[in-house]
Amino acid sequence: MNSATRTVKPLVDKVASPHAHGGNTVTRTMFRVQLALLPATACGFWLFGWQAFFLWLLTILSCLGFEALALKMMGRGRIRRSLGDGSALLTGWLLAMSLPPWAPWWVAVVGGFIAIIAGKQVFGGVGQNVFNPAMVARVALLVSFPLPLTQWVTPLPLMTLPAPGFVDSLHVFLTSLPPPDAMASASLLGFSKTELARGIDLLHALGGAPAPLVSWLGARPGSLGESASLLILVGGVYLLGKGIITWHTPLAVLLGLALPAAIGHAVDPARYLSVSAHLLSGAAMLGAFFIATDYVTSPNTGAGQVLFGVGVGLLTWVIRSYGGYPEGMAFAVLLMNALTPVIDRFIKPRILGRDRRGRPLTIPESTA
Amino acid sequence: MSENLRRVVKDGLWDQNVVLSQMLALCPAMAVTTSGTNGLGMGLATTAVLVAANMLVAMIRHTVSSQVRIPVFVVLIATLVTVVDMAMNAWLHDLYKVLGLFIALIVCNCAILGRAEAFAVKSSVLAAVVDGLAMGLGFTGALTAIGLIRELLGAGTLFAQASNLLGPSFAFLEMQIPDYGGALLMILPPGGFAVLGFLLAGKRTLERRLQARADKAAGRAVGVTA
Numbered sequence: 001m002n003s004a005t006r007t008v009k010p011l012v013d014k015v016a017s018p019h020a021h022g023g024n025t026v027t028r029t030m031f032r033v034q035l036a037l038l039p040a041t042a043c044g045f046w047l048f049g050w051q052a053f054f055l056w057l058l059t060i061l062s063c064l065g066f067e068a069l070a071l072k073m074m075g076r077g078r079i080r081r082s083l084g085d086g087s088a089l090l091t092g093w094l095l096a097m098s099l100p101p102w103a104p105w106w107v108a109v110v111g112g113f114i115a116i117i118a119g120k121q122v123f124g125g126v127g128q129n130v131f132n133p134a135m136v137a138r139v140a141l142l143v144s145f146p147l148p149l150t151q152w153v154t155p156l157p158l159m160t161l162p163a164p165g166f167v168d169s170l171h172v173f174l175t176s177l178p179p180p181d182a183m184a185s186a187s188l189l190g191f192s193k194t195e196l197a198r199g200i201d202l203l204h205a206l207g208g209a210p211a212p213l214v215s216w217l218g219a220r221p222g223s224l225g226e227s228a229s230l231l232i233l234v235g236g237v238y239l240l241g242k243g244i245i246t247w248h249t250p251l252a253v254l255l256g257l258a259l260p261a262a263i264g265h266a267v268d269p270a271r272y273l274s275v276s277a278h279l280l281s282g283a284a285m286l287g288a289f290f291i292a293t294d295y296v297t298s299p300n301t302g303a304g305q306v307l308f309g310v311g312v313g314l315l316t317w318v319i320r321s322y323g324g325y326p327e328g329m330a331f332a333v334l335l336m337n338a339l340t341p342v343i344d345r346f347i348k349p350r351i352l353g354r355d356r357r358g359r360p361l362t363i364p365e366s367t368a
Numbered sequence: 369m370s371e372n373l374r375r376v377v378k379d380g381l382w383d384q385n386v387v388l389s390q391m392l393a394l395c396p397a398m399a400v401t402t403s404g405t406n407g408l409g410m411g412l413a414t415t416a417v418l419v420a421a422n423m424l425v426a427m428i429r430h431t432v433s434s435q436v437r438i439p440v441f442v443v444l445i446a447t448l449v450t451v452v453d454m455a456m457n458a459w460l461h462d463l464y465k466v467l468g469l470f471i472a473l474i475v476c477n478c479a480i481l482g483r484a485e486a487f488a489v490k491s492s493v494l495a496a497v498v499d500g501l502a503m504g505l506g507f508t509g510a511l512t513a514i515g516l517i518r519e520l521l522g523a524g525t526l527f528a529q530a531s532n533l534l535g536p537s538f539a540f541l542e543m544q545i546p547d548y549g550g551a552l553l554m555i556l557p558p559g560g561f562a563v564l565g566f567l568l569a570g571k572r573t574l575e576r577r578l579q580a581r582a583d584k585a586a587g588r589a590v591g592v593t594a
Contacts, residue, residue: 118562143553144552144554145549146552
């Protein structure tokens with residue numbers, strides 16, 4: 001045996017790789033993502049009151065319930081263990097973050113059904129789904145029930161005088177009453193779209209807006225994941241630091257959204273919103289850090305993720321600027337999810353021991 | 369009824385159901401099933417064409433050589449569809465306005481040419497007619513079921529405008545859930561695909577359970593005799 005074709009005697013015979021395990025689990029990853037969502041969620045509860053908490057809780061319970069039901073119906077054992085991996089909980093959490101905080105209770109239940117049954121389990125459960133389950137549910141709910149899904153409220157922080165109390169909130173939640181007129185409001189994207197549609201340009205429209213529409217601190221109408229955009233950013237940075245996500249997707253999404261926004265705003269500020277409005281509105285931050293980075297539905301390679309992210313950002317801007325709906329992040333993510341297999345087909349990771357074209361690497365001559 | 373014909377009927381209604389087993393004719397099954405009435409009307413129109421086409425094909429099967437059979441079948445089917453199209457325009461005008469183009473498109477419904485090729489051209493006239501009727505009714509049943517589910521979830525009604533199709537005396541079929549806003553998605557194309565998918569899954573599950581039960585019973589019977 002010459003030195004150029006050395007073989008290493010395997011440590012353990014007849015056991016397939018991997019031989020070492022880093023100790024990471026699905027459960028731990030899911031838990032860390034939930035931890036990263038916590039600041040923004042808590043801030044959302046404070047801004048929008050008990051209503052938002054009930055919606056969040058019921059969405060998660062609904063997702064867990066349908067997950068258990070689907071597993072039981074399909075005769076898969078280990079229901080408790082599958083529920084315990086936290087993936088259904090995270091799906092519910094992300095869905096709740098994207099809903100209007102005062103949505104009625106049945107939105108949460110139907111959303112859980114669509115996300116878990118139609119978005120995940122029919123494809124074969126965790127790791128098998130083609131589309132992001134939370135976004136499937138978000139889009140299906142938006143298309144099915146346009147009215148309750150576009151009713152936003154002005155934030156009335158908890159413990160302040162006009163905020164409804166626990167019992168009142170529960171009553172409104174369960175009876176599916178629309179938000180009181182004094183609280184009903186529009187999100188920035190929705191407001192600007194309506195004003196443009198009735199022929200008022202943005203320079204005038206945003207001057208006379210009913211509530212502060214852009215606020216760095218998040219006290220403005222929107223979903224839980226929209227209002228506290230900066231806290232979402234903090235959570236995203238935590239995920240980056242922990243190595244749960246890489247920089248490729250989030251940066252690409254934000255750039256894909258910011259660049260066309262900057263160009264558009266520079267050319268015609270009366271027609272196109274500014275970069276900060278785009279980045280802080282809608283699901284931009286949540287989508288960039290928490291939704292587009294989903295392992296299952298995004299490409300495997302860094303280059304693929306950059307392509308995926310730019311596509312998401314660009315499509316979001318296009319839908320927001322020219323589409324019929326004010327917000328386009330969910331649609332953009334689903335469209336790019338559909339392209340993920342194609343991206344993965346053309347941009348493949350390098351196989352260990354081979355070059356990018358699949359030819360074996362030449363092993364350098366050993367000096368020994 | 370002989371054993372063969374019973375088999376033909378069972379195949380058409382369930383075992384070889386056009387939509388739910390053969391997955392044929394999905395274009396009308398998706399496009400017109402926004403309500404139970406539309407599904408029923410489309411299904412019955414297709415059944416009429418299917419029965420007549422099967423009968424005619426079985427009658428001429430010995431005189432038409434196999435080289436020219438496809439054009440001949442197509443001309444036959446196109447003629448029959450035109451007849452049904454005109455008849456519906458005359459007598460079921462309101463339903464015709466809803467189904468519109470899809471009635472004319474029955475001519476390229478793959479189920480009809482499929483049955484002519486797969487069954488009628490090899491069978492007696494009686495068997496071909498029974499097959500056409502059973503396949504057509506199976507198709508009607510599937511379309512009506514998809515339509516009813518989509519209508520119920522999407523608009524909160526059942527058999528809306530049934531009197532257009534069946535006459536004023538059937539107005540009692542029309543039902544509506546009060547205070548239900550409706551899930552628009554179910555009326556849109558994705559709703560049709562989702563409902564069809566769940567129905568397919570349901571049918572397969574049901575068949576597997578029945579098979580398992582039959583196997584178990586057979587096994588026990590063998591065990592007893594052995």
